[in-house]
Amino acid sequence: MYKEEYRKKCVSADEAVKVVRSGDWVEYGFAASMASVLGEALARRKEELHEVNLRGGVIMGPLAMIDCDPSGEHFIWNSWHFGGRERKLGQAGLAYYIPIKYSEVPRYIRENLQTDVVVIQVAPMDDYGYFSFGVTVSHYAAAIEKARNVIVEVNEDMPRVHGGYDHTVHISKVDYIVEGGHRGLPQLPSAAASELDQKIASYVLPEIKNGACIQLGIGGMPNALGQMIAASDLKDLGIHTEMLVDGFVDMVAAGKVTGMCKQRDRGRIVFAFAAGTQKLYDFMRDNPSLAAYPVDYTNHPFIASQNDQLISINSALEIDLAGQVCSESAGSNMITGSGGQLDFVEAAYNSKGGKSFICLPSTYTDKSGQVQSRIKSVMTLGSLITDTRTTVHYVVTEYGKVNLKGLSSWQRAEALISIAHPDFRESLIAEAQKLRIWRKRG
Structure with missing residues (x-):
């Protein structure tokens, strides 16, 4: 039923990220759900983009668009929560913390913040046209409500996860689909108990x-x-x-x-x-x-x-x-x-x-x-x-x-x-x- 719409919206990562403009605010995922293929495509646009504000939290793996811009002139990382990588970026003046009461973040997005583009990773679409947000639901639905453009990167390894509400996005609300193949998910081993x-x-x-x-x-x-x-x-x-x-x-x-x-x-x-x-x-x-x-x-x-x-x-x-x-x-x-x-x-x-x-x-x-x-x-x-x-x-x-x-x-x-x-x-x-x-x- 939704296969034709999927086919029309499925593009390369380089094509999808053309919607990002200088000065945009991009909601870029959280923890294990960051879109690496789209990040690599953004990095390839570095020279033509300036002051793109990326918003996310708990970086668990390399992010090409951050790693390619050691001066922070092109991409600015604004973090809902610092992990180890962000801590180092913050000390270098390349990441900035957003003070939050976490329960209020969807409201911040709906009422206070600019959100131009959403770039997130999702599980494969089901028969009814829904993409599960997988391991991160957090504030994604609120960001999608506000965004000018919504891009999803499909990870075949992202589990489809049951939810209460706002744990999926329908294809009708998605502008571009990028197939990321089998990318795995970043691991966060539990710290050994001393x-x-x-x-x-x-x-x-x-x-x-x-x-x-x-x-x-x-x-x-x-x-x-x-x-x-x-x-x-x-x-x-x-x-x-x-x-x-x-x-x-x-x-x-x-x-x-x-x-x-x-x-x-x-x-x-x-x-x-x-x-x-x-x-x-x-x-x-x-x-x-x-x-x-x-x-x-x-x-x-x-x-x-x-x-x-x-x-x-x-x-x-x-x-x-x-x-x-x-x-x-x-x-x-x-x-x-x-x-x-x-x-x-x-x-x-x-x-x-x-x-x-x-x-x-x-x-x-x-x-x-x-x-x-x-x-x-x-x-x-x-x-x-x-x-x-x-x-x-x-x-x-x-x-x-x-x-x-x-x-x-x-x-x-x-x-x-x-x-x-x-x-x-x-x-x-x-x-x-x-x-x-x-x-x-x-």
Whole structure:
């Protein structure tokens, strides 16, 4: 039925990217869904294009149009979320972070931002003329609504993924189709869980009860917790998360996940985007237990909090004695991004029986080899606040966990110092005294 329309719209990558003009804003995909064939075609147009603003996030592989333009005169990368590659580009002045509350990104696009062209990777078209967005749904539907031109790169290896809504685009809304063949998907192996990660995770695990609904970030500690859940006696867990990672597959394989206690999307695994190994991508292919949604559904605190016992686990870089959390920068040096952390900190606390955990090792080693505390009297100059002190619930290090809700300034200082590394507790007490937030007792 749609084969003739497909044939008419199917062009070479070089032909498709002719619609991109100097000064355009191009929504260029997210994480594992970036269109590499179209990126190579854009790179070939470098000399005729200037000030093309590319918007995306979490670069997981080479991007030809960025790599070919070391001066940044032709292509400018504007990032929803920094990965390792963007961090290096940012330090070179070639990538710029977009501060976000992730649940709001579709609204930013619809109400505030210029979007001229959408360039994304999709799964092959089905019999009804729909292309599945595959492993990333996020904010694509909103961008397509706004764009002058929509170009899709078909990757034969992109899994077709079941969804709730806005997880597909119909051929009638697509201007050009580029066949990319079998391109595979970039891999993001889970960080190995260290003994420290396992220790931190061991404080969180007892707080999770049968029937809880889980949100995990990525990294060693969430990976450790996922492994512990898979090996635990927990049952009937649900999943409502922003990012789908390998750890969830392990939990499902171990029989821990049914989703039957969820109040929303009962029996289904809800997510906005996924990145991991081939194990994850194979798990996602045509799996009816999955429900991919735009991020203004997955991350909206009101929606997520309707699931009882929502457990949110996220990492941080530092926290001060007031309870403010920085999860995105080291001083003024951008490391990652705020993503949906604040969304889920709020959602979990507002869930009936829900709990939010901010997890971090108590120390780090700086460039000079000196061990420093991640619990600070005040934030490092330039550090960005991801979670305000009023929103933070539980904080966990390898020395324990504390609940900050409702505590006064001196109680917060006392609680946080109690889970700091012992070598820094006396100096933190001295600094708390200077700040007049330490109360001598007995």
